Amino acid sequence: MSSIGHDEWVRRGRVAVRLDELLEDSGRLLDFEYSDEDIDSLRKQMELYKPPSPASSLSDELGALVPSSPDKPPLSPASSFLSDAIERPTKRRRISVDYSSLSEQEDDDDDEEEERPLAAARVTRPTRTSAGKNRNGGRPRSGKQKTSMKAKAHTAPANIPPPTAEEREEMRPTNGVNGHDAKVKVEDKMDERQLSRLATGVTVDDAGPASAAPTGKQEKMAYVELRKGVIQVVAVENDRQPRSSVILTGLKTLFQKQLPKMPREYIARLVYDTNSKCLAIIKRGYKVVGGICYRPFPHRGFAEIVFFATASIDQVKGYGGMLMDHFKAHIRKTYPDMMYFLTYADNYAVGYFRKQGFSKEITLDRAVWAGYIKDYEGGTIMQCKMLPKVDYLSWRETTAQQREAVLNKIREKSKSHIVYDGLPQFQEGMPEGVTVDPKDVPGLRESGWTPSMQTTRPVRPTGRGAEHTAMEKLLSDLKNHSSAWPFQTPVNAQEVPDYYDVITHPMDFSTMEHKLETNQYTDTDAFLDDAQLIYDNCRIYNPEDTVYHKCAIRLEKYMREQMKVYGLVRSSKVKREREE
Known part of the structure; x- marks a missing residue:
């Protein structure tokens, strides 16, 4: 875990869980020889991501002219259409003249053509710059160099002859490096007051608001590409026009790839439905890299988000957040009286929708939307209410100005x-x-x-020692586990009316967190008993073949592993008795 980092370890854990779910659904969990397109794609996501090299303008122009080859492997679909950003290793393009049409293999090839690092096509030439730098002074390019005999321009000569006497004379340094004057950067001088304050570890911020102003936040790649025209956000519907049909077909393929558990026929029927509307992120050649399919109900004042997905390779660029901002602005312009969005989010997408302003608390009257949107088993219904005075295309600049004004005050x-x-x-x-x-x-x-404010009363000890810290870390790990989503909050009695008739001692992670913060756990045994109570209650109420029962088993096994990591053990083998 230390070699790949915690975030990468968590991401791989989610992919592994999804692999188990797909194998279990097909009844082949113990068939280690079994494989299909979805399984192979998820296994590829277990590979460590390699950052791409910066692209050159020449490579961009050549990349638009060279078609992709159908013999390349297909892209890896995401474990969920809005799961955490899943990165993939760098791939290279092979030149081919096979132009297959409208097949899924062609779509995968086009995806790979778009996603491969264009800088890999540069011709490497020996230069006289310092080691580790390229001609422009940037960082050295990453990734493997092509060694195929078909691309001789990319292969360095095997033997380099030694320089001649004239060349050695030219290479001899004179008044600098290789005949050029050396440039030395002179740092700004600091006065004695600043030096003394830095020596004492105090930030130098008394020169005024301008000197202490925070550095601007780096612009996300999605907005950079949108500003440069690399991508476009377009509205599309089934109006029987050729352009619309091409984009809708790209959206259908994207949704089918990113939603492997959703029936392909169902996705196609909704995307091509004349009552559905779509918003798509397209690149050159109407290549769809992200999109949203929704169904508006203007007479009811809300819209249902049916599908939402971005290409796996582009999720790290911020396409999802940028698309949601444009979707809100588009709805405000097209349907001025529509202020609510409803959607069913899967367990991996709840966090994303929460960042985009969605909430599990539904304030819209049930009579307004009940019967109009489709219920999905295992999904969580979420709602977003738009604010009338917010410009969703420039809210980042607005909040940055407000933050700067507060800091100046x-x-x-x-x-x-x-x-x-x-x-x-x-x-x-x-x-x-x-x-x-x-x-x-x-x-x-x-x-x-x-x-x-002066007091001589002894400060009451908080009792938060190493044991309390270990319990906090363990609870945080349990809450962030991919199988912990059913146990985050208490069970809603309105949704499950008979739950509290069967379970007399309910428990959940939010209750445990409150008890831990208020020092209600006198020892480790009380904390571990509450955690065990969550798993026992789940197994009592839910049958073995349900997803909730399986989540409880996985989480209990994970807790026992983490207990060894943090050194948490029971002081007694006898459980504390619970009140009947």
């Missing part, structure tokens, strides 16, 4: 830049047992201190 009243000399009474060589009146401490009154 804080700097006007902040005294954190003032550094006082240490108290001489506690300097080395002074007698021990000396007391100082708080009123004589420089800067204490200016910070807002008053004599009424």
